[in-house]
Amino acid sequence: MNDIPSRARAVIIGAGIVGNSLVYHLARLGWRDVVLIDKGPMPNPGGSTGHASNFIYPIDYSKMMMELTRDSTEQYKQLGVFTESGGLEVARTGERMVELRRRMSAAKAWDIPAELMTPTQVRELVPFLDDGVILGGAYFPTVGVVDSLRAGTLMREYAENAGALAVLANTEIIGIDTARDGAGAARAGGRITGVRTTAGDIETETCVICCGVWSPRLARMAGARIPLTPIVHQMISVGPIALFADTPGEISYPIVRDVDLNMYERQHGGDMEVGSYAHRSIIVDADSIPSIEQSVLSPTELPFTQDDFDPQLAQALELMPELLGDERAGIRYAINGLISMTPDGHPVIGETPEVAGLWSVAASWIKEGPGIGRAAAEWMTGEPPEIDIHETDVSRFWPHQRTVAHVTARAAEGFNKMYGIVHPGEQWESGRPVRLGPAYDRQRDLGAVFFETAGWERPHWYESNAALLERYEGRLMPRTGEWESRWWSPIINAEHLAMRDSAALIDLSAFAVLDIAGPDALAAVQHLAVAQLDVGVGRVVYTSLLDANGGFRGDLTIMRLGPDKFRVVTGGATGQMDLKWITDHLPSGCAAVVTDVTSAWTTLGLWGPKAREILTRVTADDVSHSGMPFGTCKEIEAAGLTVLASRISYVGELGWELYLPMEEGGKLWDAIWDAGQPSGLVAAGIGVYGTTGRLEKGYRAFGNELTGDFNLVEAGMTRPKVKAQDFVGKAAYLAQREQPPAAVLCTLTIDDHASSSGELRYPMGGEPVLGPDGAVLTDSRGRTSYVTSAGSGPSVGKHILLAYLPADQAVEGKKMTVEYLGEQFPVTVAVAGSTPLFDPANDRIRC
Numbered sequence: 001m002n003d004i005p006s007r008a009r010a011v012i013i014g015a016g017i018v019g020n021s022l023v024y025h026l027a028r029l030g031w032r033d034v035v036l037i038d039k040g041p042m043p044n045p046g047g048s049t050g051h052a053s054n055f056i057y058p059i060d061y062s063k064m065m066m067e068l069t070r071d072s073t074e075q076y077k078q079l080g081v082f083t084e085s086g087g088l089e090v091a092r093t094g095e096r097m098v099e100l101r102r103r104m105s106a107a108k109a110w111d112i113p114a115e116l117m118t119p120t121q122v123r124e125l126v127p128f129l130d131d132g133v134i135l136g137g138a139y140f141p142t143v144g145v146v147d148s149l150r151a152g153t154l155m156r157e158y159a160e161n162a163g164a165l166a167v168l169a170n171t172e173i174i175g176i177d178t179a180r181d182g183a184g185a186a187r188a189g190g191r192i193t194g195v196r197t198t199a200g201d202i203e204t205e206t207c208v209i210c211c212g213v214w215s216p217r218l219a220r221m222a223g224a225r226i227p228l229t230p231i232v233h234q235m236i237s238v239g240p241i242a243l244f245a246d247t248p249g250e251i252s253y254p255i256v257r258d259v260d261l262n263m264y265e266r267q268h269g270g271d272m273e274v275g276s277y278a279h280r281s282i283i284v285d286a287d288s289i290p291s292i293e294q295s296v297l298s299p300t301e302l303p304f305t306q307d308d309f310d311p312q313l314a315q316a317l318e319l320m321p322e323l324l325g326d327e328r329a330g331i332r333y334a335i336n337g338l339i340s341m342t343p344d345g346h347p348v349i350g351e352t353p354e355v356a357g358l359w360s361v362a363a364s365w366i367k368e369g370p371g372i373g374r375a376a377a378e379w380m381t382g383e384p385p386e387i388d389i390h391e392t393d394v395s396r397f398w399p400h401q402r403t404v405a406h407v408t409a410r411a412a413e414g415f416n417k418m419y420g421i422v423h424p425g426e427q428w429e430s431g432r433p434v435r436l437g438p439a440y441d442r443q444r445d446l447g448a449v450f451f452e453t454a455g456w457e458r459p460h461w462y463e464s465n466a467a468l469l470e471r472y473e474g475r476l477m478p479r480t481g482e483w484e485s486r487w488w489s490p491i492i493n494a495e496h497l498a499m500r501d502s503a504a505l506i507d508l509s510a511f512a513v514l515d516i517a518g519p520d521a522l523a524a525v526q527h528l529a530v531a532q533l534d535v536g537v538g539r540v541v542y543t544s545l546l547d548a549n550g551g552f553r554g555d556l557t558i559m560r561l562g563p564d565k566f567r568v569v570t571g572g573a574t575g576q577m578d579l580k581w582i583t584d585h586l587p588s589g590c591a592a593v594v595t596d597v598t599s600a601w602t603t604l605g606l607w608g609p610k611a612r613e614i615l616t617r618v619t620a621d622d623v624s625h626s627g628m629p630f631g632t633c634k635e636i637e638a639a640g641l642t643v644l645a646s647r648i649s650y651v652g653e654l655g656w657e658l659y660l661p662m663e664e665g666g667k668l669w670d671a672i673w674d675a676g677q678p679s680g681l682v683a684a685g686i687g688v689y690g691t692t693g694r695l696e697k698g699y700r701a702f703g704n705e706l707t708g709d710f711n712l713v714e715a716g717m718t719r720p721k722v723k724a725q726d727f728v729g730k731a732a733y734l735a736q737r738e739q740p741p742a743a744v745l746c747t748l749t750i751d752d753h754a755s756s757s758g759e760l761r762y763p764m765g766g767e768p769v770l771g772p773d774g775a776v777l778t779d780s781r782g783r784t785s786y787v788t789s790a791g792s793g794p795s796v797g798k799h800i801l802l803a804y805l806p807a808d809q810a811v812e813g814k815k816m817t818v819e820y821l822g823e824q825f826p827v828t829v830a831v832a833g834s835t836p837l838f839d840p841a842n843d844r845i846r847c
């Protein structure tokens with residue numbers, strides 16, 4: 001029987017790679033009285049960690065995941081459990097060969113060793129591979145395997161030896177208790193007070209769910225949701241392989257990812273493990289995972305369903321016929337292993353929005369486990385994680401995205417894309433449509449091509465605007481490359497030019513709208529925002545929110561609607577995270593209430609030189625420049641409706657954001673549409689709003705340019721004065737202002753788009769920026785330069801790229817190159833800093 005403490009500072013549930021990494025880092029950060037509980041025995045309690053193939057590829061589509069993997073690899077090396085084997089991705093199709101060239105550029109951008117190989121070169125590394133079935137491969141020499149169970153044991157023991165940790169094995173959590181007072185008063189599910197286990201109860205204010213595929217079940221015990229689902233990943237082990245009989249250690253040959261077939265082959269001692277993501281998606285309910293007693297092997301090694309694997313085995317045989325076809329070898333182990341999948345493929349980390357003190361650290365793989373453990377421990381300690389992990393924030397989901405239906409639909413869709421070729425504009429098909437703006441039917445009738453954000457269907461461009469292509473012929477920057485043309489249309493550029501000539505109506509229903517009201521509302525926004533918010537009623541203020549290190553945590557506008565009322569408008573994708581950040585960072589004892597009013601308010605954008613002419617046809621109120629200057633908002637009567645008009649612009653034109661009750665949005669759309677026809681009004685999509693209009697003005701976007709890795713000085717967003725009032729991140733910001741920036745955000749333009757084949761190519765974002773020696777530029781803090789945003793600038797006739805450059809390279813007119821698809825394209829630094837390329841004096845906005 002375990003000796004169970006009655007109280008703990010934190011209870012960590014789950015002793016897989018994640019739970020063990022977390023307790024290790026908590027101990028290093030000085031936490032004491034931590035308890036780690038698992039229902040299974042140590043060192044292999046029966047979770048997914050116990051049967052992982054344990055290999056780590058350094059490359060990923062996401063910079064954040066790549067950084068977490070890099071950190072984890074370093075940690076595994078320090079623990080002495082990492083074996084470098086090298087790893088390949090082989091291409092069976094021409095499309096994949098092109099993708100591998102893109103992978104090379106991504107590797108260069110993130111400073112990952114990588115090499116493109118011919119089939120013969122691949123065979124030299126993997127002599128048992130039939131090079132006749134592949135067109136080539138990408139080799140990553142730093143791929144390796146780890147002993148994740150040993151790593152977990154070492155980390156757990158470190159925490160125990162530090163006097164920080166008590167470990168309770170064979171102890172199941174059967175309940176999580178909450179109360180609705182104190183920190184829990186404002187949360188739907190209250191706050192954590194303790195856990196109930198099969199060995200007794202423990203009082204605690206902090207409970208962390210590191211339960212992998214079981215996590216939704218544990219969250220539900222406390223009245224919260226962790227949006228992931230268990231899903232089957234089949235793996236077999238074939239042996240004994242004669243060729244491996246005399247090889248030393250666990251692995252002597254590079255791992256092979258047969259990416260076109262969604263499979264991998266990895267030597268494990270005398271056996272070859274073959275894993276597949278190619279079979280049908282087999283979703284398992286977290287509640288139906290068997291107990292240890294019910295399991296033949298372990299709870300996460302479900303019985304193998306042979307029929308699902310057979311087609312894949314045949315394909316694996318094509319690639320390694322002699323080795324896998326050896327009649328002396330047989331299938332020695334075969335499982336339907338369980339892994340976690342989330343709706344967007346990222347882990348789910350952070351305090352749950354429902355219950356104060358309940359944390360999720362889940363949906364992590366072996367490859368990023370220790371990095372996740374470190375970041376989560378930093379976060380729990382109140383420090384901004386060194387690696388910006390906001391994309392993993394468990395609070396990022398809107399309510400419908402936390403439903404079982406949504407999670408399982410997206411998991412089923414995403415499963416076979418595990419090794420897929422991911423396009424940056426790629427759209428999900430499942431679980432749509434969900435959130436429809438009030439003008440959805442009108443937009444569909446106009447041929448809107450809808451992209452999804454935060455569940456909202458947003459027009460990206462309108463096919464009905466194809467008629468504009470003729471008008472703007474010669475200025476549309478057409479693309480012939482299939483990749484760059486995918487999820488794109490020259491109509492976007494035509495809509496952009498029409499907006500700059502007359503005006504555009506843009507649906508912005510996806511904005512998240514948060515009201516902050518109460519006697520201390522001013523104190524609240526002052527504490528949160530960098531900008532001075534003690535402004536007159538009716539002022540609109542664009543501001544950043546910072547973390548304690550001065551990294552970007554939000555980028556939004558705040559309207560002062562009354563002495564004690566402010567309205568925050570932010571992006572749909574970050575809306576729920578911003579809501580939690582704002583709520584969590586109200587000054588203590590602050591008499592202000594934050595309310596999410598997103599579903600009550602819709603927003604229409606009207607911009608262009610004819611915007612005022614059009615607006616005055618539907619309102620008698622004074623919307624002249626003197627009657628309503630830039631940066632102000634006021635209520636107007638328009639088309640018989642009461643509308644909150646806000647004079648700001650993200651596209652560099654005169655115009656307004658028009659806020660009104662959701663159910664009235666259709667009427668305003670119709671009124672503006674009709675009023676605009678004589679002036680040449682067009683409907684324009686987010687392609688203009690988010691890319692072309694934005695980039696011509698050099699406006700920065702959260703998540704692209706504005707991340708935790710850079711600061712206001714480097715982004716060129718400092719203001720002459722810093723407000724006297726304190727705010728989150730102020731000390732760090734003041735220090736940053738005293739230092740010369742290590743990097744400067746620049747606008748680059750491409751000088752020549754011609755590739756070696758003569759085809760014109762257009763980088764899409766993420767590409768490395770290279771110096772004259774062909775090496776990626778790197779600043780004095782070791783940060784590489786890469787394209788943070790890319791897109792057409794139809795009014796300036798240039799393809800525009802934003803990138804942070806080392807300060808000494810951020811010189812206007814300086815020439816450098818950007819690598820795209822393995823070729824180098826010459827670029828010029830058009831702007832060092834934040835001056836817009838288009839209308840640098842902002843005359844078109846302030847008129």
Ligand SMILES: Cc1cc2nc3c(=O)[nH]c(=O)nc-3n(C[C@H](O)[C@H](O)[C@H](O)COP(=O)(O)OP(=O)(O)OC[C@H]3O[C@@H](n4cnc5c(N)ncnc54)[C@H](O)[C@@H]3O)c2cc1C
Pocket residue numbers: 013014015016017018019037038039040045046047048049050051052053054055056171172173174210211212213214218233234235275300337338339340361362363364365366367368
């Ligand atoms: C076949 C296969 C191969 C894989 N190969 C790789 C690979 O090569 N590389 C890679 O990076 N990843 C790989 N993975 C993924 C990887 O195994 C998992 O993502 C990872 O192990 C998850 O770790 P974890 O700590 O979050 O969860 P787990 O290891 O599952 O740990 C969760 C723990 O929570 C405990 N628990 C659950 N409920 C309770 C309760 N009520 N009370 C107490 N304890 C509880 C469980 O007993 C378990 O020990 C593979 C997965 C599979 C299935």
